[in-house]
Amino acid sequence: GTGYTVGSPNAATGTITNDDVTIAPTISVRVSPTSVTENGSFNLVYTFTRTGSTSSALSNVNLSIGGTATFNSDYTQTGASSFNTTTGRVNFAAGSATAIVTVDPRGDTTVEPNETAILTLATGTGYTVGSPNAATGTITNDDVSANQNILTLGGLSFNSQNEDRLDIPELSMSDNIPLGLNTVVTDALTSIASFDRDALVNNQDLELTTVGKI
Incomplete structure (x- = not known):
């Protein structure tokens, strides 16, 4: 400009520090009903619930798959983003506090013991495992x-x-x-x-x- 010269330093930077803390959501799981017959019309419904903000989607919540029932031979599932005989994953959509996995027993004519399907939350990124961390559903034999x-x-x-x-x-x-x-x-x-x-x-x-x- 006119009438002055620019000295040094010629600039100053101010920083506004964020004081907000991001708290990872806590995930828990329950099943209802807890028992169904293998040839019945009802399914085992596992509900995963997250705490905290639901504004963003949460992907890749890890599961451990256990129990005496075997995936594909004793039951099928819907709702999980991935699922096999030992591991699985569920996703939470933006705006949703819950994710659902439905276990549908496969009917047969074999007399056998009652069998269980156990879904257990495993550790992962972006969430913490809450309580209850596992849910057990029972597939009841109905053959004689x-x-x-x-x-x-x-x-x-x-x-x-x-x-x-x-x-x-x-x-x-x-x-x-x-x-x-x-x-x-x-x-x-x-x-x-x-x-x-x-x-x-x-x-x-x-x-x-x-x-x-x-």
Whole structure:
């Protein structure tokens, strides 16, 4: 300009320091319902929830896949961005606090134990693992064997091939016990039965209380 000269330093820089802290979201997972039948119409729905701001998308939340059920042979899934027998990933869309993975059991005719599908959150970038960090869904067997023995007494059914039920292959579908012992079940059968074999062979009245086998 006119009437002055530019000295040194001829410029000054001021910095406005950001004082905001970015807090990584915390991710948790739950499943509902917790149990479905393998040939039923209901699925296991795993809901992943994140805390904090939902304005931005969150990608590549890591999962560990476990349980006694096997992906593809025992169930299929929808909702995960990637999924195999051991690992998976889910993504959160911008504006959404939840991400959903649906496990759909594959029906079969094989008598087998109940099986589980366990989805566990694993560590990754841009989030922290919260609680609960794992969810277990159960796929319940609904198949029966052609030679399976079932007893119905007092309104309760006892299945000889289910370890949680009374196992008496000799019994028939009757309110009587056809063992040639003339033993009468006098209890109203309010729970699954346990009993003393000596009570049977001695023609005593039989009270059924807890789980057991002959």
